[in-house]
Amino acid sequence: MTEVDLCGHATLAAAFVLFTELRPDLEAVRFQSVSGPLAVAREGDRLVLDFPSRPPQPIPPVPGLSEALGARVLETHLSRDVVAVLGSEAEVRALEPDFQALTRIPPALLEARPAKEVTHGPLPDDAHGAPGGPLAP
Numbered sequence: 001m002t003e004v005d006l007c008g009h010a011t012l013a014a015a016f017v018l019f020t021e022l023r024p025d026l027e028a029v030r031f032q033s034v035s036g037p038l039a040v041a042r043e044g045d046r047l048v049l050d051f052p053s054r055p056p057q058p059i060p061p062v063p064g065l066s067e068a069l070g071a072r073v074l075e076t077h078l079s080r081d082v083v084a085v086l087g088s089e090a091e092v093r094a095l096e097p098d099f100q101a102l103t104r105i106p107p108a109l110l111e112a113r114p115a116k117e118v119t120h121g122p123l124p125d126d127a128h129g130a131p132g133g134p135l136a137p
Helices: 008-022 065-069 089-093 115-120
Strands: 028-033 036-043 046-050 057-059 075-078 082-086 110-114 133-135
Touching: 008 028, 008 036, 008 046, 065 082, 089 110
Parallel strands: 082 110
Antiparallel strands: 028 036, 036 046, 057 075, 075 082, 110 133
């Protein structure tokens, strides 16, 4: 069995149990993980997880990626995942990737983002309608 490098939901769940059941006196806790220390703090009735920073770095084009995505990839970057940079938000929203083809492209997790997000900072959460995000075959 191998530990995943980061699982925010499980980290928050463990912190919740510590804060509410085992150690209600605590205001913060730090977990050791494969990705390094993960700190969770109470802020009122919320728990705040301090994620490690993993800024993506440019990498050479990934062979077969444009074909697997069905879109022209302008740039590729690597953080934990491969980030495929497409020309626009509309291109990201229109993606119809070939997931079978994506399984042949390491690593197994890929994110597709519009160019403006990579060059001008992140768009709001995907839950709020922003395009892009993980594509996992």
